[in-house]
Amino acid sequence: MHQNPEKPKNPAFLRGGDDLGRNAGGALDLGWVAQVRVNLSATERRVASLPGRRSVKKDAQAAWLLKALTCIDLTTLSGDDTAGRVRRLCAKAAQPLTPALQEALGMGDRRLTTGAVCVYHRFVATAVEALAGTGIPVAAVSTGFPAGLVPHDVKLREIEASVADGAAEIDIVITREHVLTGNWQALYDEMRDFRAACGAAHVKAILATGELKTLRNVAQASLVCMMAGADFIKTSTGKEAVNATPAVTLTMIRTIRDYLDRTGYRVGYKPAGGIATTKDALIQQFLMKEELGRDWLEPDLFRIGASSLLADIERQLETHVTGAYSAFNRHPIG
C-alpha cells in the first residue's frame, strides 16, 4: 500500500536507483515545491488524536519497544566526548539489554543491537574499531554540525574524512538560510554536493526543523533534500530549542510518502532530539506505521536519534518482565 502502481512516475526521477533502490534524487522541481501546503491546526489534530486511536499493551508493547531499540542511533555529541566515553557507548550499542532480560522477554535467540552509533568526526575511527564485527554502522554528524555555517568546501572535506575513517552514514546539516529565504536552488545544490561527497555512505539530511519554524518550510525543505538525493531526512541536531515534535514528524513523513508516490524511492526518516521516553517513541512509531506502513518501523528506514531513550526502554522492559517498576541504576550505563 505504500505505492500506487497506477500513478505515473515523474520522468525526471526515472533513472533508476543506484545501490539497491537507494534514492537517486532527480531534478529540482520548483513547481512541486511551490504546491506544498501544510495546515498546522489540521496536523496538530491528527497527532493529538493518534495516541487515543492506537495503543499497545503488554507483550505487544514490549515488542514495539524492542523494535524502537533496534532503531536507535545511540548518540553522543558533547564537547566533552572522549574516546573512552565513545567506546563505552559502543559497548552499550552492541549489547543494549542484559542477556537475562533479553532471555526473560523470550528474545534470547535474537541479536538485538541499536541501529547505529552516532558521533562527531573525531571519534568515527574509535567507534568503527569498537564496533568491529558487530555489523553496527557508525554515523558521523558533519558539515559543520550543528549550525552548518562553515565554508562549503570545508563541509565536503569533513564528509570525505569521516567516510575515509569508516563512517557508513553521514548526518549532514542544511544551511537554514536557504530555506528561510526560499532559495531552493541553493539548498538543492548544497545537498547534491553532500550526497556526492558521501559516495557509498548513506546521507541523512538534518533540517533543524525548530529553526525552520513553519511546517510548510519543513515540508518544502524535506522535499528539496529528497530531490537532491537524501537517503534519510532527519528533524534536528538536538541542539535547537524545539526538536522532533509529532507534528514535525507527521509533516516530514507525509512528504516522504508524496515523494515515494511520485518517484518510487523509499526515503528513511529520523526524528532526533526530545525523544526521551518510551511514550515519545511509541507515538513516533505509531505515526510511521499509520502514515508510511510496516516497512518504516525497521532500522533501514527508521532511526531515532536519542541518548537517554534506551535507558527508559530498559526500565519498561524490566517492568514488563517482573511486574514491578524498575530503576535506572539496575541497567548498565551507556
Added chain:
Amino acid sequence: MSIAKYFDDMSYGLSPESDAEARSWLARHDHSFGHFIAGAFTQPEQSFQTHEPATGKPLARLAQGTAADVDAAVAAARKAQGPWAKLPGHARARHLYALARMIQRHARLIAVVEAIDNGKPIRETRDIDVPLAARHFTHHAGWAQLQDSSFPDHVPVGVVGQIIPWNFPFLMLAWKLAPALALGNTVVLKPAEYTSLTALLFAELAAAAGLPAGVVNIVTGAGETGALIVDHPGIDKIAFTGSTDVGRQIRQRIAGSGKALTLELGGKSPFIVFDDADLDGAVEGVVDAIWFNQGQVCCAGSRLLLQEGIAEDFIRRLKRRMATLRVGSPLDKGIDMGAIVAPVQVERIRALVAQGVADGADLYQAAVDLPAEGCFYPPTLLSGVQPASVVAQEEIFGPVAVTMTFRTPDEAVQLANHARYGLSASIWSETIGLALQVAARVEAGVVWVNATNLFDAAVGFGGRKDSGFGREGGREGAFEYLKPKATIGRKMRPVAVPPVARAAMVTEFAAPAIDRTAKLFVGGKQVRPDGNYASPVLTPKGAVIAEVGEGSRKDIRNAVAAARKAEGWASATAHNRAQILYYIAENLSARAAEFAARISAMTGQPAAAATAEVEASIARLFSYGAWADKYEGRVHVPPLRGVALAMNEPVGVVGVICPPEAPLLGFISLVAPLIAMGNRVVAVPSALHPLSAMDFYSVLETSDLPDGVLNIVTGDPQQLGETLAAHADVDGIWAFGSAALSEAVERLSAGNMKRSFVDHGQLTDWADASAEGEEWLRRATEVKNIWIPYGV
C-alpha cells in the same frame, strides 16, 4: 502471541479498557431501571430490553414511559420550576458548577457506560463526549451567574420537554440540560430508547451532587413516550434533536399550542476541498467528519465536494487512509470506529449504499477486519455520485461518504447549497480569501475552515432549512431557554367586527377626486392582482374609502419569486441598508399628514392618535436604520488557537402577515427589522386597514429600495398566510393576527422547516419600546458560526 511474534509482525494487539466499574454499576441496579422523577427512581412497570451494540447481548431493562409517568414527571418539574427560577443566579451557578465537577469526577465511569451502551469508541466518549459535557455545565454555570445582568429583559420559559437522540446520548443531554437549568427552567428529558443509561447515571449522580428533586426528570421509552411529552399541556417548550421526519411531526403536533420549539435535525453537510488545500490534512478531516462516531453524526461531512484538478489524487489518498482505519470493540483503545447502534441502522445503511451503487456510484470499502459479531459496518466511500442520486441527497447516518466534483468556487457553493439541509459545512483551502468567501456563502449554521466537527459550549450549534432551527450553546443558545418579559400577560386580540358596507349614493355634481387604484406591489412594480378582483376598504361606519386588490395564491407565488430574485439585498452593505431605511423615513415624514389622515379615515382614530402612529413609524424606521449597521455578530473564544465568528445572517425570504390593528406602525414594526438585516419580505397588510401599506409603496418607489426587497400583497390574511407558510421557497414567516392564523402558520411551516414567529392571537403594544429592538432583530437573523483555527 509472543513478544517475538509481535516483534516480527508489529501488529497492535488488543488494548482493552476495563468495564468492571460500569458492569458493577449495572449490577447494582439489577440491570433494570425505572424513570427518574422527582429525585428518585420509580418502580418500572412496563419495560423493554436494550442490547449492547458491539455484542448483541442484552444489557438492561428500561421502563416504557406511560401517560401517567409523563404526568408525574411534568408535575414534578412544574413544582420545582418556581423555586428553581427564584434561586439567585449565583445559587444556580453553584449547582451547575457542581454538576460539571461531578461529571469530571465520574468521567471514566460515564465514558465506559456510554461506550458499552452506544457502541462508540471509548476514545470518543473519554476524550470528546464527556469532557465536552463537563464544559457545557461549566460554561452554563457562567450564564446562570450572569443571567440578571446579561438577560435583564427575559425570564425562563418554564418547564421544558427535551427529547434527545442515541448518537451522542450523554453529550446531547448536557447540551440540552445545561442551558435549560442555568437559565431557570426545569426539565423532563427523554433519552433515546437505545441509549438511556448515561442519562439515568447522570440523574443518579446529580441527585448525589445536590441537585434539587424535580429539576431534572428522566422518562425513558420509545417514540410514544416522546409523543406524550410533546403533547403534554403542562410543557412550555420542546427541544428536540433527532431526525427531520420526527422534527416535522413535532412542529405540526404542537402548532398553535403556544409551546416554544427548537429543532436540531438531520444534515447532509458538504465537505469542500479546494485545490490549494493541505490534502493530507483534508483527508484526515474526512476521517473526523464521516468516520467519527461511525458516521452517526447529524453534522457529518458526508458530501465530499472535490475540485476537479485534485479529485483523483484526493480519492487515492483517501482510499489509502481508509485501509488503515481499525474497526473493533468500543472498549479497545486502539480503534477508530466502533459499533453501529442497532441492527436496524446497519440494515438502513446497507440499503442506502446498495441504492447508491444501483444509481451508478463506485463503491469502495477498505478491507478492514470487522468483528464477527455485533453491529459493524466498514468505512465506505461512494465516488462519482451524481447529484440526483439518493445517496447524494439523503442522510445515510453511517460511515459512508459520497464524492462529487466541482470546477469553480461558485459551483462549489451551488452544489453545497443544493440540499434540503443546512446544518454544517467544512471548507478546506489555504487561501484565506477563498475560504472565508465560501464560508460566508454556504447555507449552514456552523462552518469549519480547515477543520471539522469542532464543538464548544460557547459557540452556538444548529441549522438552517430542513436541519431545523434554534441554536445550542453560547449567548445565541441561551435565548432559546428564555422568553421576553414583554410577552408575559399579553391580552388576547379581540375579534374585529368588520363594518357593514353602506351603499354609496352620490347626489352632488362635482369633479370627484382622481381615482387612485391601490394595486399590489411586487418586484418594485405596481401590479394588478392575478385574479383581478377588488374588495372595498371601509371606514368604521361602513363608508367605502377605496378598493384594494384581492391577492391570491398566484400573487404570493409571484411576490416570493420577486423576493428570491432580490438576493443582492442580503449582501448589500449594512451602511447601504441603513441609508435606505433613513431615506424611507424621510420620505414618509414628508407625507406624514396624508398618512395620518388615512389612518384616521380607516380606523376612526382621532387625528392626534393617527399622527402619533405615523411619528412612531418614522421613529421605528430610524431605529432600524440605526440598528442596520450595529446589530453585529460576536467573536466567540472556544478553547482552541483561533476564533469562531458568530455572524448574523438574514433568514432569507420572509413572509409577514401584519396585525389587523395599527395599520402603519404594525406593518413597519415587522417589515423594518427584517429589511434592516438583509431579508426580503412578502408582506400582507392589515385586512381591515390595508391602505397605509398600499400608500407606502409610493414612498418606497422614491426611496431607492431595490426591486423585490419588499413586496406587498393585499388579501385575506389567513389564506395568504397559509400559502406563504406552505411555500417551500420561503425561509421564514412572521404572522400576527388570530390564534387560528398562528396555528395554521406553525403547522404549515413544517413543510420546509421555515422559522416561524407568531403571536398566538395575543396583542402586541406596537407603540411600546418592547415592540422594537434586539428581540426582533434576533428573529430576523440566523447565527452562523464560522470556526477559524489559526496557525502556520
